[in-house]
Amino acid sequence: xxxxxxxxxxxxxxxxxxxxxxxxxxxxxxxxxxxxxxxxxxxxxxxxxxxxxxxxxxxxxxxxxxxxxxxxxxxxxxxxxxxxxxxxxxxxxxxxxxxxxxxxxxxxxxxxxxxxxxxxxxxxxxxxxxxxxxxxxxxxxxxxxxxxxxxxxxxxxxxxxxxxxxxxxxxxxxxxxxxxxxxxxxxxxxxx
Numbered sequence: 001x002x003x004x005x006x007x008x009x010x011x012x013x014x015x016x017x018x019x020x021x022x023x024x025x026x027x028x029x030x031x032x033x034x035x036x037x038x039x040x041x042x043x044x045x046x047x048x049x050x051x052x053x054x055x056x057x058x059x060x061x062x063x064x065x066x067x068x069x070x071x072x073x074x075x076x077x078x079x080x081x082x083x084x085x086x087x088x089x090x091x092x093x094x095x096x097x098x099x100x101x102x103x104x105x106x107x108x109x110x111x112x113x114x115x116x117x118x119x120x121x122x123x124x125x126x127x128x129x130x131x132x133x134x135x136x137x138x139x140x141x142x143x144x145x146x147x148x149x150x151x152x153x154x155x156x157x158x159x160x161x162x163x164x165x166x167x168x169x170x171x172x173x174x175x176x177x178x179x180x181x182x183x184x185x186x187x188x189x190x191x192x
Contacts, residue, residue: 008033009080016077027069038064038087044153064090081162085144088152092129099125131184135177142177145170 012033018026042057042064064087077083136143141163148154148162156174160167 012080012083013077016080016083020075020077031065034083034087035061035065037084041084041088041152042091044151060091060094063094067094084152085148085162088147092147092151096126096129127185128181131181134184135180139173139177139180141165142173142180145173146177146181149174 012030015026015030015033019030038061039057042060067090068087075086132143132146135146144163145159148159149156154162156167156170160170163170
């Protein structure tokens with residue numbers, strides 16, 4: 001779905017270095033290179049939101065781009081994978097902030113397969129975010145796999161390549177972490 005395209009990834013990495021070094025025009029070149037992929041990421045992410053969500057994929061991408069440009073010289077970009085993972089995290093944070101502000105109507109939602117809770121969608125998104133943060137405290141790779149698969153929409157093979165592990169490891173970790181998040185969120189719903 002979001003397969004790496006070697007030349008484009010190299011160009012993105014080059015633009016990220018230029019951006020860090022504050023070379024004129026780097027921002028515009030970077031946006032031209034990444035905009036379509038960011039739109040796909042945002043589209044994947046927005047499919048998990050309610051249908052009447054007032055924030056659209058384009059607005060989400062534009063907000064990510066604004067945040068990226070504000071942080072232009074402060075992030076030491078390693079490569080395009082680091083860039084896209086950072087963008088995925090920004091999208092997640094933007095939607096969490098948005099959910100905290102909006103408090104949408106109550107529905108049963110399923111963000112991960114088999115993880116459906118009857119909560120307000122905004123509360124669910126916040127609970128998922130908090131659960132993912134708790135998971136990251138003791139299983140950073142597992143949390144990263146969940147984030148890359150669920151938020152970025154990467155395939156297991158793409159995740160394996162990005163993290164330098166086998167596809168089998170990605171499948172195993174995703175399954176275990178999904179079960180952990182399901183239990184964590186269910187336990188918190190029951191306690192509420």
